[in-house]
Amino acid sequence: MPGGKEKRLEEKIRELILDNGGEIVGFSDIRGYEVAGYEALDTGIAYGVRLSEAIVSQIDRGPTHEYFHHYRTVNRLIDDIGLKVAVLLQRSGYRALPVAASQSINSKAAGAYEGLFSHRMAATLGGLGWIGKNNSLIHPVFGPGLRLGTVLTNAPLKVAQPITASQCGDCSLCVDACPALALSGMDWEAGIPREMILDARACSEHMKHHYQHIGRGAVCGICLAACPYGRT
Numbered sequence: 155m156p157g158g159k160e161k162r163l164e165e166k167i168r169e170l171i172l173d174n175g176g177e178i179v180g181f182s183d184i185r186g187y188e189v190a191g192y193e194a195l196d197t198g199i200a201y202g203v204r205l206s207e208a209i210v211s212q213i214d215r216g217p218t219h220e221y222f223h224h225y226r227t228v229n230r231l232i233d234d235i236g237l238k239v240a241v242l243l244q245r246s247g248y249r250a251l252p253v254a255a256s257q258s259i260n261s262k263a264a265g266a267y268e269g270l271f272s273h274r275m276a277a278t279l280g281g282l283g284w285i286g287k288n289n290s291l292i293h294p295v296f297g298p299g300l301r302l303g304t305v306l307t308n309a310p311l312k313v314a315q316p317i318t319a320s321q322c323g324d325c326s327l328c329v330d331a332c333p334a335l336a337l338s339g340m341d342w343e344a345g346i347p348r349e350m351i352l353d354a355r356a357c358s359e360h361m362k363h364h365y366q367h368i369g370r371g372a373v374c375g376i377c378l379a380a381c382p383y384g385r386t
């Protein structure tokens with residue numbers, strides 16, 4: 155950069171994500187949670203794209219066609235952003251693994267209904283929010299109205315202070331709203347297994363049996379729409 159200071163890699167990544175539709179970015183130390191086969195990638199780049207409030211606010215007793223389409227469109231954007239970040243990192247001399255926006259890998263290591271790496275964990279470790287009683291990331295400003303992406307890398311990025319405790323307090327609106335009784339109501343803290351908060355099978359079975367007419371039962375969103383955080 156003639157006459158100026160070379161931008162730090164963190165700044166370049168943040169700009170790339172925000173310029174391409176991301177809303178929040180956090181850098182996290184994921185040591186202890188590395189993906190098997192990718193042990194050298196010990197830093198996470200967590201980011202989120204905001205969902206349309208207009209669409210989410212229409213979810214009441216079940217998902218809408220608009221929500222299903224929006225969900226898939228935002229997932230595509232998440233994947234596009236992840237790929238662009240990975241290209242930038244690779245051009246800068248580092249390795250990068252963009253984690254799929256939404257992909258369940260049923261393996262012994264990952265467990266059922268889980269992806270290669272938890273976007274929510276990358277986000278809490280990156281200081282972006284806490285896990286709500288609805289098992290979503292709750293950002294203090296945008297609430298659960300974001301979909302998340304993660305890129306794992308070996309680039310030496312300056313990482314954030316993790317968030318380790320819930321701020322849901324006495325609220326249980328999402329728990330009460332879940333028609334599958336899939337949410338236990340337990341307060342999240344760093345390290346507790348997802349099963350303590352969410353019965354993933356009950357959630358999935360409910361969606362499959364009740365929302366076949368919308369996205370073949372792959373989305374719901376009731377517990378997301380119930381949350382007061384992020385509402386304007």
Ligand code: SF4
Pocket residue numbers: 288331332333334335336337356357358360361373374375376377378
């Ligand atoms: S997505 Fe629907 S079924 Fe699943 S936990 Fe939330 S409200 Fe319950």
Ligand code: SF4
Pocket residue numbers: 286287288289292321322325326327328329380381382383
């Ligand atoms: S609805 Fe209430 S309990 Fe559920 S995630 Fe939001 S703040 Fe937490």
